[in-house]
Amino acid sequence: MKLRVKELTFSYENKMILDHVDFAVRGGEFVSLLGPSGSGKSTILKLLTGVLPCEKGTVMVDGAPVKGLSPHFAYMPQNDLLFPWKTILDNVCLYGRIHGSLKAMRREARASFPEFGLAGYEDCYPSQLSGGMRQRAAFLRTALCKADILLLDEPFGALDVITRGEMQDWLLGIHRKMNRTVVLVTHDMDEAVYLSDRILILNQSPARITDEIEIKERARDREWLYGQGDLRRKIYSLIMAGAGEVRESGRNVGAQ
Numbered sequence: 001m002k003l004r005v006k007e008l009t010f011s012y013e014n015k016m017i018l019d020h021v022d023f024a025v026r027g028g029e030f031v032s033l034l035g036p037s038g039s040g041k042s043t044i045l046k047l048l049t050g051v052l053p054c055e056k057g058t059v060m061v062d063g064a065p066v067k068g069l070s071p072h073f074a075y076m077p078q079n080d081l082l083f084p085w086k087t088i089l090d091n092v093c094l095y096g097r098i099h100g101s102l103k104a105m106r107r108e109a110r111a112s113f114p115e116f117g118l119a120g121y122e123d124c125y126p127s128q129l130s131g132g133m134r135q136r137a138a139f140l141r142t143a144l145c146k147a148d149i150l151l152l153d154e155p156f157g158a159l160d161v162i163t164r165g166e167m168q169d170w171l172l173g174i175h176r177k178m179n180r181t182v183v184l185v186t187h188d189m190d191e192a193v194y195l196s197d198r199i200l201i202l203n204q205s206p207a208r209i210t211d212e213i214e215i216k217e218r219a220r221d222r223e224w225l226y227g228q229g230d231l232r233r234k235i236y237s238l239i240m241a242g243a244g245e246v247r248e249s250g251r252n253v254g255a256q
């Protein structure tokens with residue numbers, strides 16, 4: 001296993017957010033964490049990257065425990081922003097000094113611009129790019145990190161539905177080429193079905209992984225996605241069952 005997360009438990013102040021979250025991801029696998037808003041998806045990624053200190057539980061990469069900030073992870077936070085006063089090239093090389101030589105990274109970044117649909121925009125500023133292009137630039141910044149596991153927190157959350165679809169197609173293609181392990185956080189069911197090898201479903205308050213759905217289809221396109229009504233129905237009912245638990249536990253707490 002590339003990544004193993006064991007019994008991750010976390011509270012903000014006195015509120016328990018994660019309750020023994022357990023999952024594993026194989027090398028090169030694309031796994032989505034799907035759950036309602038506020039269920040703790042971003043918190044899981046922050047604990048993996050070491051942005052938040054791990055209270056209880058273990059994170060292992062290639063069989064070895066990791067603690068704190070780890071070079072294994074490249075993290076694209078929710079609402080990742082580019083600095084408006086820096087050019088796109090400078091923005092995507094922001095972490096160059098952390099992950100090796102800046103000069104080498106600038107060379108590699110320039111070479112990657114066409115693949116990320118950004119050729120010719122190296123010296124532009126973020127305000128000169130479309131929303132989709134800005135997201136691709138933010139994603140290129142993450143992908144340039146010499147990390148074997150990409151942690152993406154709703155990378156397309158801020159985009160309109162058409163650009164979002166284009167970006168999903170693009171990510172699907174680039175993941176096949178990059179062959180890196182990806183953990184994607186989303187609350188978009190279609191996005192999870194379209195992109196993932198496996199979907200992990202979280203319930204809410206405190207979050208646990210309640211279900212796991214493997215998607216074996218390799219030859220995916222939009223037509224295939226539109227035909228996945230049964231799968232969508234199943235995922236929806238699993239998420240609603242988790243939300244039902246919350247309502248149930250809320251009543252119980254209220255009754256005490």
Ligand SMILES: Nc1ncnc2c1ncn2[C@@H]1O[C@H](COP(=O)(O)OP(=O)(O)OP(=O)(O)O)[C@@H](O)[C@H]1O
Pocket residue numbers: 012013017035036037038039040041042043044078187
């Ligand atoms: N800094 C903080 N202090 C206290 N509580 C927090 C803090 N950050 C998040 N929370 C709470 O932790 C819970 C989980 O938050 P988190 O951001 O991980 O959810 P999420 O699943 O990523 O939600 P969304 O889909 O809306 O991004 C929420 O109830 C939230 O209010």
Ligand SMILES: [Mg+2]
Pocket residue numbers: 041042043078153
């Ligand atoms: Mg979040």
